[in-house]
Amino acid sequence: MPGAPGVDAVIFDWGGTLTRWHDIDFHAESLALAQAVVGHDDVEASRARLHEAGATIWGRSRDHQQSSTVADLFTEAGLEHDPELLRHYYEFWEPHTLTDPAVAPLWESLRADGVRVGVLSNTIWPRAFHERIFERDGVAHLLDGDVYSSEIPWTKPSPHAFRAAMDAVGATDPARCVYVGDRLFDDIWGAQNAGLRAVHVPHSAIPPEQVGHTEGDPDAVAHDLADVADIVAAWR
Template sequence: MPESPGVDAVIFDWGGTLTRWHDIDFHAESLALAQAVVGHDDVEASRASLHEAGSVIWGRSRDHQQSATVADLFAEAGLDHDPELLRHYYEFWEPHTLTDPAVGPLWTSLRADGLRIGVLSNTIWPRAWHERIFERDGVRHLIDGDVYTSEIPWTKPSPRAFGAAIEAVGLTDPARCVYVGDRLFDDIWGAQQAGLRTIHVPHSAIPAEQAGHIEGVPDAVAHDLADVASIVAGWR
């Protein structure tokens, strides 16, 4: 049996993987978004339109791997917005964005072993928001390459999204990369179709409408995020 290739990089999903899973009040989320609407005085109508638009945007991601931005969300809802007023939306999300305390020690350990660290997130948020979060939590300097789907045409599970992340960490061979995520469709099945090995972090209660059309079988399971280091060491 041929020997498995070594590992040069570990690439991570963000929400539910590098952050702890939280159930989200989507009514409150869309109400926070509605605070940014201009030229429309009916806040409840704006909220409802933005909630429906969110379902459409994420449905396109799930079914067609089509990316979007916050601006696309407002456009889908048929509403104009003031980007400065998105602070209400960011403030709503901030308590749910805290980096898991295990991430800093894990990334430091992996980098000490000569591995590159990447991030690939399905997100409509701009890069600056994610960078602000990693900077706030003291781990941004440990990232070798990060890709946010708001900046590229595709979302996970498209192989092209994973290819962008591999390129971001300066590599070309997916077989020498590992992907860590909490979703069996976007993260595990998607990464495997792109040729990466996978580690599932099974801590998230994925809503049925976000579960996707197929579930991958991970190469390994990390019941604690810190376990990723020993799993990867075994593959090296």
């Protein structure tokens, strides 16, 4: 890319990018969530209400870039919950949270070249859960900053979300930042609309209801996550 500025930071999506894509049984997911409901004995009815609430809050994320939390999900469903009982929900997700083995050497390579490493994820989960994942998989010490939509007002593709991630890694110029993600709307179009360059990791089967109004044209494609190092090196 002749004449392009260098690269100060590379910011990554989480699910489907730093983790390998998995198809999710959303019926089983909402059943696991329903285990946390209090004062409502009909588990199947709770499951159905939570499933519908999930579609609503993720629709808000897609269409209005409005963030939500796990507590918001129960509120939308009109159900009270015991946070201690959410362990069943997080246990359901555990097999789908494993960090790709390519992440540690990639992040080490980027940092060795003086490039800061960040994460920006659309998620209803709290920061602590994501931090436990990175600690468990031995990569937390390689992160310069991470932002989760559950703790800010916006979700991707809002430019405000990308700006929050840049702030977290101490970057100021979006033209000197790169975003890596698996979704052409949230990640690629969103990053480019915020002024960043965007690398697509095309391994995920995005459900039709999660596809946004626009598909971005990535600046580069990484068919293997490890390819990001060479892409960034060429831009530097």
